[in-house]
Amino acid sequence: xxxxxxYIHPFVRITFLLCAFTGSILCDNVLIVFxxxxxxxxxxxxxxxxxxxHLKFLLLGVVPIFLSFILLNIxxxxxxxxxxxxxxxxxxxxTVYASIFQIVLTxxxxxxxxxxKKWGLKGESLVTVISAxxxxxxxxxxxxxxxxxxxxxxxxxxxxxxxxxxxxxxTLNPLIIGVxxxxxxxxxxxxxxxxxxxxxxxxxxxxxxxLILNTVIVIISISYLCVILFLVLTKYNFAL
Amino acid sequence: xxxxDKLIFLKGNNFSGRTSYFLNNLKNSNENDQSExxxxxxxxxxxxxxxxxxxxxxxxxxxGSSTDMVLKDNIFEFxxxxxxxxxFAKNPFSLSGGEQTILVLVCNLLLQPKVLFIDTTIEQxxxxxxxxxxxxxxxxxxxxxKIIVADNRYKEYGIVELxxxxxxxxxxxxDNNFELPKLLNDLTKNDNRQTISVKNLSFGYSKNNSIFKNxxxxxxxxxxxxxxxxxxxxxxxxxxxxxxxxxxPEQALFVNGKIYNSFKKPxxxxxYSFQNPDEQIFSETIENEVLPLIKNEQSEYTKRRNxxxxxxxxxxxxxxxxxxxxxxxxxRIALASTLAMERQWYIIDEPTLGxxxxxxxxxADLLHLLCHNGKGIILIxxxxxxxxxxxxxxxVLKHENHGYK
Numbered sequence: 001x002x003x004x005x006x007y008i009h010p011f012v013r014i015t016f017l018l019c020a021f022t023g024s025i026l027c028d029n030v031l032i033v034f035x036x037x038x039x040x041x042x043x044x045x046x047x048x049x050x051x052x053x054h055l056k057f058l059l060l061g062v063v064p065i066f067l068s069f070i071l072l073n074i075x076x077x078x079x080x081x082x083x084x085x086x087x088x089x090x091x092x093x094x095t096v097y098a099s100i101f102q103i104v105l106t107x108x109x110x111x112x113x114x115x116x117k118k119w120g121l122k123g124e125s126l127v128t129v130i131s132a133x134x135x136x137x138x139x140x141x142x143x144x145x146x147x148x149x150x151x152x153x154x155x156x157x158x159x160x161x162x163x164x165x166x167x168x169x170x171t172l173n174p175l176i177i178g179v180x181x182x183x184x185x186x187x188x189x190x191x192x193x194x195x196x197x198x199x200x201x202x203x204x205x206x207x208x209x210x211l212i213l214n215t216v217i218v219i220i221s222i223s224y225l226c227v228i229l230f231l232v233l234t235k236y237n238f239a240l
Numbered sequence: 241x242x243x244x245d246k247l248i249f250l251k252g253n254n255f256s257g258r259t260s261y262f263l264n265n266l267k268n269s270n271e272n273d274q275s276e277x278x279x280x281x282x283x284x285x286x287x288x289x290x291x292x293x294x295x296x297x298x299x300x301x302x303x304g305s306s307t308d309m310v311l312k313d314n315i316f317e318f319x320x321x322x323x324x325x326x327x328f329a330k331n332p333f334s335l336s337g338g339e340q341t342i343l344v345l346v347c348n349l350l351l352q353p354k355v356l357f358i359d360t361t362i363e364q365x366x367x368x369x370x371x372x373x374x375x376x377x378x379x380x381x382x383x384x385x386k387i388i389v390a391d392n393r394y395k396e397y398g399i400v401e402l403x404x405x406x407x408x409x410x411x412x413x414x415d416n417n418f419e420l421p422k423l424l425n426d427l428t429k430n431d432n433r434q435t436i437s438v439k440n441l442s443f444g445y446s447k448n449n450s451i452f453k454n455x456x457x458x459x460x461x462x463x464x465x466x467x468x469x470x471x472x473x474x475x476x477x478x479x480x481x482x483x484x485x486x487x488x489p490e491q492a493l494f495v496n497g498k499i500y501n502s503f504k505k506p507x508x509x510x511x512y513s514f515q516n517p518d519e520q521i522f523s524e525t526i527e528n529e530v531l532p533l534i535k536n537e538q539s540e541y542t543k544r545r546n547x548x549x550x551x552x553x554x555x556x557x558x559x560x561x562x563x564x565x566x567x568x569x570x571x572r573i574a575l576a577s578t579l580a581m582e583r584q585w586y587i588i589d590e591p592t593l594g595x596x597x598x599x600x601x602x603x604a605d606l607l608h609l610l611c612h613n614g615k616g617i618i619l620i621x622x623x624x625x626x627x628x629x630x631x632x633x634x635x636v637l638k639h640e641n642h643g644y645k
Contacts, residue, residue, distance in 0.1 A: 109294035109295070109331075110294065110295055110298065112293075112294075113293070113298070127292060130292050130293070131291055131292050134291055134292060134293065134294055135291065137294070137331065137333060138291060138333050141333050141334070142519070145514070145516075145519040146519055146520075148480065148485050148519075149512075149514060149519050149520035149522075150522070151483070151484065151485045151506040151507055152480075152483040152484070152485060152506065152507045152510070152511070152512035153507050153511070153512075153520065153577075153578075153581065154505075154506065154507030154508055154581065155507070155522075156506055156507075157505075158504075159503065159504065159506060170522060173522060173524075174518065174519065174520075174521055174522055177518070177521075177563045178518050178519070181287070181518065181563070182286070182287050182291075185282060185284075185287035185288070186287055186288075186289075186290070186291060189287070189288055189290070190290065192278070192279050192280065193279065193290075193303075193351055195290065195292075197306070198302055198303065198305055198306070199292075199302070201305040201306050202301065202302050202305040203305070205297075205298060205301075
């Protein structure tokens, strides 16, 4: 559950994204980037109560990339295009860039409308973006019901990881048909309701943002960018 | 109850042409600005939810963003009266069918359409909401435009003085005559009578959220149980436990006095027919859906498939894809496939959704015969007509106090 005390203001999100991303790209010292990740990004995930989502991303996103790098660079190319140091740097940078986007786009459900509207989206693009966020819960809900139906029909004789994984192809047919049917009917309903007009008139829910937290994030983001710019412009060689 | 011409109920059985008659007339009379004046709520309420917001209150506020303030206040007052406000913070997709229906209905009313056409969706409303909804429309001071309802159940709720309109019959594409074949009696006979007993069952999805606490009951075979209870009372949870989808502690579920682990053999004791047929249709042809085609089929198996196809009026369309069929037929396919599985027990959720009285009578006879032949039925339904036709034992689920009525 999202903690309402730690909601990040839409403009703070954008500031953080611009400063943190630009700073991390400009910084040629991977240790500073890593320190930023550990001291700022990870605590932000904790504050947003999204640390498990982030760990899932590390496990399913970063670890496979890391293993692919090892396979390609160490085993196939025999370190000709870069050794372990090169791999660690690339993977670390990718992790930090992706984590910055993850923290910025991990928006609480009831703050989605406000955030995207404040980011300047309107009309069709606003509806599309918010729907893209909402659609996942609908798909998982539907997939869960389909698996339940297969279990209750006795199509899964023995329940184990392998047999449950084998259900995946069978869920696709009803899932896709259901999604297409819903999409067609919903498009019709949106058109009849003139949803774009409704969205334009909708004010949204008023959320309160923690002033201290948001100010701290802005100060840290700008400071980080300034420090990196200083290091780059003065060609300061930072070493442990 | 006096209803004026703002509310019209369309008479007619399934495939009598009432919906197409209305839509064709609407198209002809209002061709130019149909989209701005008419709203149509189709059978499945979930498809009428915008899917943009993750809370009920936001969905309501979006639809009410340009609504007349008096009407908006009236509608919210109505929602508070029926106790719907407890769902405001929930995700619309997590609501039950009846709750989604009321949400979709009021959202459409908030848009103040000139014509609102409600196509059988309203059958999912329970008795505590159905009549109050129409009373609200009738008594609301703000003038609504025309509301046209195609519903098979309205007379069950005491709506008698009304403006009925009978559509002219068109060519009926699908078989809508039902009878119980004699062969059914032989094919469904069951001497292995399995009584389900639940002893001290406690269940919750998390430590802090207990749905059942030490409940005890027996379901005797040969009976039809009408499972009742508010949303969140645990109807679906109980159905999932009995079918083996959810795991419960050992020594909680017994069959004929012996411990039964349904979780290890999902779907072997009970067949479960869902409210939304689209969630349980997997095959590419109707015949394969009713009973999967297998190699070296025995004649009994083929006979059973043909019997259920014939009985549910699906024989002539058996080679077609279920997804191409209208909702009424998809619902019948789902029911036929559940019953054709030949289980000891059947849990059937809203079997009469979208079905006319012709089908309900047939279905009641079928359930009677199955029970007579040694099956057990657990029914979740709001269809009073079906309940009247069956000799049901009511089983009411409440959060803390469960028991027979």
